[in-house]
Amino acid sequence: MASLGTRLVSSLLGVILCMGVAGAHDGPEHQIEVLSERLIREGNSADVLLERAIEYRVLGRLTQAVRDLERALRLAPADSLVLRELAQIELQRGRVSKALLWVQRTLEIPDLAAGERSAVLMIRSHCRGIEGAGMKALEDCSEALRWNPQLVSAYLERSAWQRRLRLPQERILGLEEGIRRTGAGLLVVERIEALIDDGQWQQALEAVEPELMSSRLQSSWRIRRARALKGLGRWSEAERDLLSALEEIELRMPRQVKDSSLILDRALARELLGQTAAAIQDYQLAAGCGGGEEALEASRRLRKTLTGRSFWKWCPRIRPAL
Secondary structure, three states: OOOHHHHHHHHHHHHHHHHOOOOOOOOHHHHHHHHHHHHHHHOOOHHHHHHHHHHHHHOOOHHHHHHHHHHHHHHOOOOHHHHHHHHHHHHHOOOHHHHHHHHHHHHOOOOOOHHHHHHHHHHHHHHHHHOOOHHHHHHHHHHHHHHOOOOHHHHHHHHHHHHHOOOHHHHHHHHHHHHHHHOOHHHHHHHHHHHHHOOOHHHHHHHHHHHHHHOOOOHHHHHHHHHHHHHOOOHHHHHHHHHHHHHHHHHHOOOOOOOHHHHHHHHHHHHHOOOHHHHHHHHHHHHHHHHHHHHHHHHHHHHOOOOOOOOOOOOOOOOOOO
16 A cells, blocks of 8 residues: 555645646645545545545544545545544544544554554554553553654653653663664753653763754753753852853743743753742743643642752753644
8 A cells, every 4th residue: 555645645746737836835725625626526535535634634623534534434444544544633632442443443454564553553652641551651652663663753752651650771771772773863862861860960961061062052951961960969060051051041032922942941940040930930931832731730840849948959851842
């Protein structure tokens, strides 16, 4: 069976031939109109219905997306791409049991391509995470990586579960494996975070230094170095890094649009400097512009500690949202 990319490219070529020259800026609404015309002119096609369903999902019109996918499934009952899209949408709608049924049906397809199997396993991992089955979610991440060792998102998700389940050594080793296999910079960052979370301050410091030397934007790396320095008891050096990071963040902070990643960095720097009230304010601000549940949790956590206690020895990490 052709890949999603091949099939959608073929479909898009058909659209372009019918329209003449199609503007690259055409939005989902226009694409839906074009695809609907094709369905009227050419008759039902699983590929065209799939493509239109994806456009509906982009617009948040999930009921219409599901309707198209179910029509596509009647035409192609073993189409893994249609089944996977159904699973994703049901997960998005919060219907985890339904999503798992589509996942299982997809995994039962004979000769399912490795890349598709790994993608479906990651959907199952997310479902199991919602159900509170953290260890099973972790196992799905690892299985997905056996099928596709280049899937960077699976390494990151596995690392997140290993952090929650308090498996620091497995986390670090898994990230090192991912770096060897993919060379992804995101995994380099995640490994340093794992070293800091595990209290391996010196190793983290040694890993941060070359990144700091080569990075044009240094605030995030200075905050990481400060956390490692504090772990080593080098308070004054850590404070200099944090103050320098705050200066850079203020220069980079957009005046009109709120940047949640910069606000989260500023919140963490302020927290580590003991500026608790300002840090809480930043975490709340970040939660309102894309920082997610972790920003809210950080705000709640700090509110419980407004007793004048020092936060120097505790080095949390909040990931910006993607």
